[in-house]
Amino acid sequence: WAFADSILHRLAPLWVGARGLEFTWDYILQGLEANANL
Known part of the structure; x- marks a missing residue:
């Protein structure tokens, strides 16, 4: 979950x-x- 959470936090501003x-x-x-x- 930590991996998915970190990806979400990095892609959310881009999206x-x-x-x-x-x-x-x-x-x-x-x-x-x-x-x-990273």
Whole structure:
């Protein structure tokens, strides 16, 4: 469950950001940075 929870927390901002009207690279970079910090 911890694995799925961590994935959810990393993909949720990307999903919400991508669905928003003001999609920017910040969401993608934030997600990549979070994965790099693993």
